[in-house]
Amino acid sequence: MLEVAFQHAFPGLTLDIAFQAPGGVTALFGPSGCGKTTTINAIAGLMRLDRGRIALGDRLLFDGQTDLPPQARRIGYVFQDARLFPHMTVAANLRYPARWRRGAGRDFDRIVDMLALEPLLTRRPGTLSGGERQRVAIGRALLSDPDLLVMDEPLAALDEARKAEIMPWLERLRDEIRLPILYVSHSVPEVLRLANTVVLMRQGRVTHAGPLADILTDPELAPELGAREAGALIRARIVGREPDGLTRVATSGGTMLLPALDMAPGRELRLRIWAHEVILSREAPQGLSALNVLPVRVLRVHGGLVQLALGDERMLAQITPRSVKALDLQAGAACHAIVKSVSVLPS
Numbered sequence: 001m002l003e004v005a006f007q008h009a010f011p012g013l014t015l016d017i018a019f020q021a022p023g024g025v026t027a028l029f030g031p032s033g034c035g036k037t038t039t040i041n042a043i044a045g046l047m048r049l050d051r052g053r054i055a056l057g058d059r060l061l062f063d064g065q066t067d068l069p070p071q072a073r074r075i076g077y078v079f080q081d082a083r084l085f086p087h088m089t090v091a092a093n094l095r096y097p098a099r100w101r102r103g104a105g106r107d108f109d110r111i112v113d114m115l116a117l118e119p120l121l122t123r124r125p126g127t128l129s130g131g132e133r134q135r136v137a138i139g140r141a142l143l144s145d146p147d148l149l150v151m152d153e154p155l156a157a158l159d160e161a162r163k164a165e166i167m168p169w170l171e172r173l174r175d176e177i178r179l180p181i182l183y184v185s186h187s188v189p190e191v192l193r194l195a196n197t198v199v200l201m202r203q204g205r206v207t208h209a210g211p212l213a214d215i216l217t218d219p220e221l222a223p224e225l226g227a228r229e230a231g232a233l234i235r236a237r238i239v240g241r242e243p244d245g246l247t248r249v250a251t252s253g254g255t256m257l258l259p260a261l262d263m264a265p266g267r268e269l270r271l272r273i274w275a276h277e278v279i280l281s282r283e284a285p286q287g288l289s290a291l292n293v294l295p296v297r298v299l300r301v302h303g304g305l306v307q308l309a310l311g312d313e314r315m316l317a318q319i320t321p322r323s324v325k326a327l328d329l330q331a332g333a334a335c336h337a338i339v340k341s342v343s344v345l346p347s
């Protein structure tokens with residue numbers, strides 16, 4: 001668990017930051033200039049803070065008396081640009097942070113293997129693609145044997161193809177090494193794919209911190225990720241295949257049918273159901289082409305977004321004020337959610 005609370009005044013902006021990152025990937029998300037980079041620099045020990053307390057697990061990194069230097073914080077930093085030493089080979093770059101650390105040789109082989117860096121070891125950074133350079137930067141950060149990895153828009157300088165190339169490696173870090181990661185990003189698709197916790201920031205403050213699925217299904221918070229992004233992220237498990245090829249999945253709110261997926265029964269998934277892809281009906285609908293009609297209960301209505309309970313999960317429907325009235329959608333009302341489309345994310 002990373003615990004962060006600090007205040008710091010710049011001439012144009014006072015930062016007053018407080019949040020906890022429980023493990024997994026925590027995304028810092030907010031408009032340009034809200035203080036994301038400053039926050040991770042503060043955590044990594046790259047700036048002197050006015051006051052606060054920062055602790056990583058049971059290690060105190062900063063408070064009134066303690067202010068550990070960056071190298072003593074055990075935090076690996078991956079910047080937007082890879083910042084490799086241009087005159088050194090990839091192997092020398094990778095070995096640099098671990099040069100005095102015992103046991104580093106063992107880790108070297110494991111991390112080179114995990115990030116598939118072997119073919120690059122004798123090359124110099126200038127001869128690598130942007131995606132390869134970033135992979136080396138990730139490897140170098142891991143070889144400092146950190147307790148936390150902080151990444152400041154690590155994909156922002158890459159084109160779509162290079163982003164797609166790096167993304168599975170980030171997922172492996174999350175799933176195999178299980179290193180907590182603090183991830184600054186402007187990209188909702190990146191946050192959706194990687195993060196389990198989101199810290200929303202605005203003008204030097206944390207406006208909300210919590211599980212990604214909770215933020216996406218909160219009618220007041222979801223628009224902060226982008227007006228079109230509001231909607232559910234639901235856990236599902238593959239149950240089997242229908243005779244016509246459709247995939248049957250179980251959710252806490254009932255079974256759903258998805259297009260044919262080449263995945264074995266038992267496999268866990270997350271289903272993304274955007275609010276604008278959900279229609280509500282008070283009566284059980286008949287004769288619809290939609291495959292998925294789910295029993296839901298209204299939790300609250302905010303603006304054009306209706307928050308719904310589906311089993312023990314939450315979902316959202318975007319509807320007009322006229323429909324809210326016509327359907328008498330008040331808290332507690334039972335409805336049927338007609339899901340027009342679903343996108344599948346790996347779990």
Ligand SMILES: Nc1ncnc2c1ncn2[C@@H]1O[C@H](COP(=O)(O)OP(=O)(O)OP(=O)(O)O)[C@@H](O)[C@H]1O
Binds near residue numbers: 032034036038039
């Ligand atoms: N050393 C500094 N001196 C004065 N102001 C600073 C300093 N460092 C950062 N700031 C200010 O603090 C604010 C937050 O900057 P920061 O880079 O943390 O934002 P950000 O959310 O990471 O933005 P972006 O998404 O554009 O990278 C900005 O207004 C910036 O000008």
